[in-house]
Amino acid sequence: MKYIIFDLDGTLIDSMPVWRGTGSGFLKNHNFPVPENLMEVVKTQTIWQTAEWFRTELGVPMEAEDIVNEIVESVVEAYRHTIPLKDGAMEYLEKMKNKGVEMCILTASEADYILPALDRLDIRKYFSHVLTCTELGEYKNDGKAYLKTMELMGGTLEETVVFEDAYYAVKGAKSVGFPVYAVLDEVVREDDIDKIKETADHYFHSYKELL
Numbered sequence: 001m002k003y004i005i006f007d008l009d010g011t012l013i014d015s016m017p018v019w020r021g022t023g024s025g026f027l028k029n030h031n032f033p034v035p036e037n038l039m040e041v042v043k044t045q046t047i048w049q050t051a052e053w054f055r056t057e058l059g060v061p062m063e064a065e066d067i068v069n070e071i072v073e074s075v076v077e078a079y080r081h082t083i084p085l086k087d088g089a090m091e092y093l094e095k096m097k098n099k100g101v102e103m104c105i106l107t108a109s110e111a112d113y114i115l116p117a118l119d120r121l122d123i124r125k126y127f128s129h130v131l132t133c134t135e136l137g138e139y140k141n142d143g144k145a146y147l148k149t150m151e152l153m154g155g156t157l158e159e160t161v162v163f164e165d166a167y168y169a170v171k172g173a174k175s176v177g178f179p180v181y182a183v184l185d186e187v188v189r190e191d192d193i194d195k196i197k198e199t200a201d202h203y204f205h206s207y208k209e210l211l
Contacts, residue, residue: 003155008107010165079117088207104129143176
């Protein structure tokens with residue numbers, strides 16, 4: 001591989017436990033019932049898409065920006081101060097850098113709270129680009145965000161590998177022809193883990209397995 005596109009949350013940093021429950025917490029705080037399919041819906045969305053879904057489908061009478069700000073406020077301190085790297089991630093990034101592999105981040109999260117985490121963890125230096133789906137105007141479920149990212153890096157499908165942790169993202173990257181390495185994150189549902197194993201080209205629990 002000459003190029004790597006990394007997801008961030010659940011793939012490079014152990015942030016998924018922080019996000020789990022933020023949507024339901026927001027709805028409960030505003031006295032709205034929590035749909036049974038909430039996690040299924042929001043796991044494929046950016047936070048702005050989730051805010052619009054809350055407004056249009058659940059009837060939350062707030063501006064999308066205010067919803068986003070409230071949810072982000074509940075997690076931003078963790079990004080700034082406590083969220084750790086995934087096991088072995090720093091060593092793997094250093095290994096790939098030394099091999100001359102160009103790496104970037106493509107995330108459904110937003111730059112204003114992820115960049116402080118990258119700086120605190122001292123990993124921003126490894127990436128030629130830090131891209132968000134919101135900025136690109138493309139999303140992971142249909143694979144277009146990966147293709148646009150690959151073009152920005154100057155890579156090809158044969159030379160570029162995607163690292164992801166969520167089934168919808170693994171499936172999206174595979175659908176447009178990328179080889180995919182999947183991190184089996186602890187918060188991923190058991191049935192999704194089975195699907196990930198069937199879909200990804202390679203899967204692992206710790207980056208130490210790749211060193």
